[in-house]
Amino acid sequence: MFESLGERLTGVFDRLTGRGVLSEKDVDEALREVRLALLEADVALPVVRDFIAKARERATGEAVVRSVRPADQVVKLVHDGLVEMLGGDDVQGLNLSTTPPTVILMAGLQGSGKTTTSAKLALRIQKMERRKVLMASLDTRRPAAMEQLATLGKQAEVETLPIVAGQSAPDIARRALQAARLGGFDVLILDTAGRTTLDEQMMGEAAEIARIASPHESLLVADALTGQDAVRTAKAFHERLALTGLILTRTDGDARGGAALSMRAVTGLPIKFLGAGEKIDALEVFDARRVAGRILGAGDVVALVEKAVAEVDHAQAEKMAAKLQKGQFDLDDLAAQLRQMQKMGGMQGLMGMLPGVQKVKKQIAESGMDDRVFRRQEAIIGSMTKLERRKPDVLNASRKRRVAIGAGVDVAEINRLLKQHRQMADMVKSMSKGGGKGFARMAQAMGGMMGGGPGGLPPGLTAPSNADLERLRALGGGQLPPGGGGLPGLPGMGGGGMPGLPGFPKKK
Amino acid sequence: MSDAPPDNGFIIAPIPGFGPKKSWTERLTKGLAKTSKEFTEQVTAVLTKRRLDQDALDELEEMLIEADLGPAAAARVAAAFGKARFGREADENEIKESLAEAIAAELRPHEARFDPLRGPKPYIVLFVGVNGSGKTTTLGKIAADLKGRGAKVLIAAGDTFRAAAVEQLSVWAARSDTPIITRPAGADAAGLVFDAAARARAEGFDVVLVDTAGRLQNKSALMDELAKIVRVLKKADPSAPHETLLVLDATVGRNALSQVEAFDRIAGVTGVVMTKLDGTARGGVLVPVAEASRAPIKLIGVGEGIDDLQPFDATAFARSLVGLPAR
Ligand SMILES: Nc1nc2c(ncn2[C@@H]2O[C@H](COP(=O)(O)OP(=O)(O)OP(=O)(O)O)[C@@H](O)[C@H]2O)c(=O)[nH]1
Ligand SMILES: [Mg+2]
Numbered sequence: 001m002f003e004s005l006g007e008r009l010t011g012v013f014d015r016l017t018g019r020g021v022l023s024e025k026d027v028d029e030a031l032r033e034v035r036l037a038l039l040e041a042d043v044a045l046p047v048v049r050d051f052i053a054k055a056r057e058r059a060t061g062e063a064v065v066r067s068v069r070p071a072d073q074v075v076k077l078v079h080d081g082l083v084e085m086l087g088g089d090d091v092q093g094l095n096l097s098t099t100p101p102t103v104i105l106m107a108g109l110q111g112s113g114k115t116t117t118s119a120k121l122a123l124r125i126q127k128m129e130r131r132k133v134l135m136a137s138l139d140t141r142r143p144a145a146m147e148q149l150a151t152l153g154k155q156a157e158v159e160t161l162p163i164v165a166g167q168s169a170p171d172i173a174r175r176a177l178q179a180a181r182l183g184g185f186d187v188l189i190l191d192t193a194g195r196t197t198l199d200e201q202m203m204g205e206a207a208e209i210a211r212i213a214s215p216h217e218s219l220l221v222a223d224a225l226t227g228q229d230a231v232r233t234a235k236a237f238h239e240r241l242a243l244t245g246l247i248l249t250r251t252d253g254d255a256r257g258g259a260a261l262s263m264r265a266v267t268g269l270p271i272k273f274l275g276a277g278e279k280i281d282a283l284e285v286f287d288a289r290r291v292a293g294r295i296l297g298a299g300d301v302v303a304l305v306e307k308a309v310a311e312v313d314h315a316q317a318e319k320m321a322a323k324l325q326k327g328q329f330d331l332d333d334l335a336a337q338l339r340q341m342q343k344m345g346g347m348q349g350l351m352g353m354l355p356g357v358q359k360v361k362k363q364i365a366e367s368g369m370d371d372r373v374f375r376r377q378e379a380i381i382g383s384m385t386k387l388e389r390r391k392p393d394v395l396n397a398s399r400k401r402r403v404a405i406g407a408g409v410d411v412a413e414i415n416r417l418l419k420q421h422r423q424m425a426d427m428v429k430s431m432s433k434g435g436g437k438g439f440a441r442m443a444q445a446m447g448g449m450m451g452g453g454p455g456g457l458p459p460g461l462t463a464p465s466n467a468d469l470e471r472l473r474a475l476g477g478g479q480l481p482p483g484g485g486g487l488p489g490l491p492g493m494g495g496g497g498m499p500g501l502p503g504f505p506k507k508k
Numbered sequence: 509m510s511d512a513p514p515d516n517g518f519i520i521a522p523i524p525g526f527g528p529k530k531s532w533t534e535r536l537t538k539g540l541a542k543t544s545k546e547f548t549e550q551v552t553a554v555l556t557k558r559r560l561d562q563d564a565l566d567e568l569e570e571m572l573i574e575a576d577l578g579p580a581a582a583a584r585v586a587a588a589f590g591k592a593r594f595g596r597e598a599d600e601n602e603i604k605e606s607l608a609e610a611i612a613a614e615l616r617p618h619e620a621r622f623d624p625l626r627g628p629k630p631y632i633v634l635f636v637g638v639n640g641s642g643k644t645t646t647l648g649k650i651a652a653d654l655k656g657r658g659a660k661v662l663i664a665a666g667d668t669f670r671a672a673a674v675e676q677l678s679v680w681a682a683r684s685d686t687p688i689i690t691r692p693a694g695a696d697a698a699g700l701v702f703d704a705a706a707r708a709r710a711e712g713f714d715v716v717l718v719d720t721a722g723r724l725q726n727k728s729a730l731m732d733e734l735a736k737i738v739r740v741l742k743k744a745d746p747s748a749p750h751e752t753l754l755v756l757d758a759t760v761g762r763n764a765l766s767q768v769e770a771f772d773r774i775a776g777v778t779g780v781v782m783t784k785l786d787g788t789a790r791g792g793v794l795v796p797v798a799e800a801s802r803a804p805i806k807l808i809g810v811g812e813g814i815d816d817l818q819p820f821d822a823t824a825f826a827r828s829l830v831g832l833p834a835r
Contacts, residue, residue: 039579042761045570110784110812111640111757141812143679148672155671196787225638227576227761229789236788250639254726255763278639278669 008033009074022073027059030074041256041295044231047265055081075296082292085261091285092245092270094121096129097216101180101188105215107206107237110194113249114221115145117275118191119152120283121247126158131186136161136176138169138209139193149191156280159185169193169205173212190215197236207240218243219272222263224251230259231266238267249275251291252282260291327432329425331389335381338374377417379407392418560593568607575792575829576761581799585610604830611795612826615805618798619822622650622779622806624715624751625659630708632716632741632748636734636771637755639722642783642809644673646755647717648680649809649817655684659714663688664704666697666737667721677719683814697721697733698740705744718749725770735774753806755781756797758789768801777801783809786816790829 009030022030031052038048059077096102104121106114115137122133135153137160139145146163153160161176173190180188190213195202210218218241220234237243246267248260251274264271271286320333381389383406388395395403395418404411565586572582589610593603624631633650635643647663654661663681665688667673674690681688689704701718708716720737723730741748754777756764771777780801785791785808798805805820824834 036579039573040762042763045574109759109787111642113640142676144672144675147675148670151671196784198786198788223640223757223759225757225760225763227759227764227789227793228574229576229759229761229787232788233759250724252727253638253724253763254766255761259761 008037022059024060027056030059031056034074034078037296038258038261041258041297042227042230042262043258043295044228044262044266046231047262050265051081051085051261079292079296082261082295083288086264086288086291087270087286088288090270091287092272093285094125094272095216095244096125096131096187100131100184100186101134101177102131102186102217103177103180103213103215104187104189104217104219105210105213105241106189106191106219106221107241107243108194108221109196109223109233110142112194112221112223113275114194115139115149115152115191116278116280117221117247117249117273117283118149118189119156119158119280120275121273122153122158122187122189123156123280124283125187126156132184133158133187133189134161134176134180134183134185135159135189135191136172136179137163137191138172138176139191140167140169140172141193145191145193152280159183170208170212173209177213188213197233197240203236203240206237210241215244217245219245219247220263220267220269221247221249222259224248224257224259224274225253225255226259228262230262234263234267234269238269243267243269245270245272247271247273247275248286251284252276256297257291257294261295324428325432327429329421329428331381331384331392331421334421334424335378335389338378338381376407376409376413380409380414380417383407392421560590560596560598565590565594572792575790577792578762578796581614581792581796585614585795588613604832608823608826608830608832611792611829612823614795615798615822615826618801618804619820620779620804620806621819622751622753624654625657627750628747630662630705630713630716630745631750632705632708632718632745633751633753634718634720634738634741634749634775635753635755636720636775636777637722638724638757638767639670641722641755641757641760642781643667643722643755644677644680644719645812646753646781646783646807646809646817647677647719648683649814650807651680651686651717652684652814653817654715655686660712661686662704662708662711662713662716664701664716664718665690666701666719668693668695668697668700669721673719673721698737701737702740702744705741705748709745725767731770731774734771738775749775751778752776753779753781754803755783756793758782758784758787758791758793760793762796764793764797765800768797768803772802777803779803779806781805781807781809782820786810791825792829794825 034055035048035052038051039045043051055078058081059074094102094104106118106121108114118135122135125131126133135149135158137146137149139149150160150163161172161179164172164175167175169192176188176190179185190209192206192209193202195206197203220237220241220243222230222233226233234243234246246260246263246269248257248263248271251257260271263269271291274284274286274291276282276284320336323329323333380403383403384395388399388403395414400411400414404414407414568589569582569586572585573579577585589607592606592610624633635647637643644667651661651663661684663677663686665674665677667677668691671693674693678688678690689700689707691700697720704716704718707713718737718741720734721730723734725731738749738752752771752775754768754771756767760767768777768780780794780797780803782791782794782797782805791808794805805822808818808820808825810816810818827834
């Protein structure tokens with residue numbers, strides 16, 4: 001729905017490729033886009049302001065790295081800044097007291113997900129830490145809130161405090177503490193009623209519960225879909241409850257989740273967990289890099305890089321790179337690329353991780369293209385003889401018929417594949433003369449081919465040139481194998497990769 | 509409507525909001541007054557007794573962003589406001605009046621009534637939205653209101669997924685003394701909804717209120733399930749659902765736009781309800797939501813009590829957002 005920062009910045013920087021230093025004006029213009037991107041990601045305005053000021057300091061005068069587009073350079077800078085602000089690689093778990101019971105207080109607005117998160121946390125502690133957990137609902141307000149926690153407790157096989165009608169929340173807290181002590185529980189989780197921070201009476205009740213229970217952890221449970229209100233809510237709860245951490249729920253939605261940054265910035269508290277589904281095991285440890293990528297709309301770049309590194313067969317990649325550089329690209333090479341694509345999770349997998357693909361996904365779905373196309377094309381190539389794969393020109397009508405029967409497709413589909421291969425082979429040939437630049441051209445040409453669906457594909461996807469690989473490498477902390485002469489060691493993607501994408505059928 | 513919650517076997521504390529009924533404008537103003545106080549102070553501090561220049565307008569735009577209008581709508585409203593006032597000295601009230609007017613102008617074309625007693629019978633209302641947005645509570649409030657107006661109402665507990673969802677809705681049904689159709693946890697919601705529609709027709713109910721499980725709009729399996737509910741409902745009554753209310757939480761940010769788009773595509777949203785406007789969330793998100801949605805805004809929730817639901821009124825909403833009394 002919203003443009004990613006990369007897409008925004010590409011526009012800004014298109015004019016200034018090739019200059020040596022980021023001027024103040026360039027930086028200003030870029031930061032205006034950064035500001036908009038952060039606001040569209042629901043980062044609260046005061047936090048955005050702060051962030052931009054810091055980013056300006058860092059960006060001004062920064063040398064333009066030749067091999068990287070300035071847009072990518074700024075994306076990296078912003079990404080790094082976000083990661084840092086979100087707490088970096090420092091992962092903070094729960095502080096479990098050595099003298100049981102450890103008391104964990106869950107607080108938050110109505111409907112933020114406290115009850116479900118209580119059960120998830122209980123399950124996690126009981127399973128991973130092997131501690132005995134008791135849960136108690138102090139929600140005397142919402143109808144059937146206590147029954148909800150009891151039901152979840154049964155599902156998680158975690159004990160819940162028996163429900164006693166008519167008790168006030170502080171009284172239940174006292175009873176829960178006593179039950180935890182007497183029952184030899186290691187951990188007591190207190191789920192509280194949702195409340196708005198303007199409700200003085202309810203905020204007072206929360207403070208009283210905290211006074212009675214003196215919790216080791218007071219966690220604010222907040223919704224990842226939250227907008228600008230995140231700062232006000234986090235601040236208000238922190239003032240009254242002396243929070244120790246944050247949990248962000250509904251991160252399995254499609255919100256950019258800027259609230260994470262807002263709340264972290266305004267409270268300085270660590271985000272400890274992310275809720276990522278309705279099932280009681282859907283609780284994840286916080287990962288600053290992933291959340292930063294989400295906020296930027298940069299896709300799960302880190303995951304893509306890691307996956308690429310894990311899946312790529314380096315020896316094969318080098319062999320292909322050498323061939324490509326000589327200007328050769330036969331059907332065996334195409335088949336290898338198809339396999340690589342599928343290994344990396346197919347279209348869906350790749351699309352899900354690449355930046356700026358939200359729009360593209362829809363177009364691809366509309367064009368009717370999916371991984372079956374790749375598998376069919378692999379089958380076609382698999383039905384050819386060695387000679388046919390090396391020299392597709394020998395494929396006359398009768399050979400094509402034979403292959404068609406073997407692969408279970410129409411001859412027309414074989415012709416389509418051959419035509420696409422022809423175009424790719426031509427490009428590889430012309431590129432081997434043009435060096436790195438040639439690959440960018442190839443990417444562009446491929447963009448045209450991929451644009452079979454309505455509207456074509458946006459530049460972010462159609463030009464996975466050196467710059468994009470650079471970006472991946474930069475963002476992934478240099479984990480990508482370095483590519484030589486514009487030929488990355490990745491047959492499945494990048495310079496030699498996405499261009500190898502064959503056969504996006506025209507919409508019928 | 510009774511003044512005390514009926515004994516229904518569930519543990520409930522006294523319900524806030526029970527008691528003498530206040531006029532809705534009074535309640536709206538009260539609910540939103542808290543919200544808008546801080547905001548108004550900010551606006552006034554920036555703009556009072558000074559010439560409205562570009563700097564002041566920029567600051568105003570930022571305040572609107574902080575109220576969740578989003579960068580685009582904030583820019584538009586600020587610009588509209590600037591046109592009317594640019595270069596002039598302005599005092600506090602003038603600023604408020606014209607700012608409210610600028611916001612109201614954005615919202616007015618998207619305001620509509622929710623009137624289930626005026627359509628075909630039984631009038632079937634579907635409540636949809638993401639988890640925890642306030643569907644069940646809103647349904648409960650509406651049931652009580654319709655009962656108070658003498659209507660024959662049936663509640664269908666279509667959330668067969670979430671733990672204790674049926675129990676929660678049963679409490680609301682008891683509060684308004686309304687019959688409720690339930691099925692065990694995990695049962696097929698579409699089947700239940702079909703039965704409810706059939707029973708409502710056979711027994712001459714005026715309105716059927718159908719609760720559904722909360723779902724994130726990017727989960728295609730859950731959205732398919734919602735599509736199925738609509739499909740099955742149409743088998744019982746081709747003109748149903750007569751109303752599909754999308755319930756949005758006022759704290760939601762830009763994702764509201766994605767919610768509106770997806771729920772409309774799957775279930776044909778005919779009205780937006782915004783809940784929790786009694787919190788610090790300012791509800792300015794209604795401006796871009798209204799603009800992006802084909803469906804008008806119909807109701808607002810301003811508390812957890814049975815009375816805390818109000819018809820949406822663009823002018824009153826905009827005025828109370830900036831701290832002006834209703835006219
Ligand atoms: N302050 C306030 N709280 C509200 C309002 N509307 C609903 N709530 C509260 O928000 C919480 C969630 O409301 P529900 O009605 O259970 O939401 P739901 O959409 O049915 O939730 P799920 O069925 O779990 O998806 C409850 O604690 C309600 O009391 C409102 O207008 N103001
Ligand atoms: Mg519900």
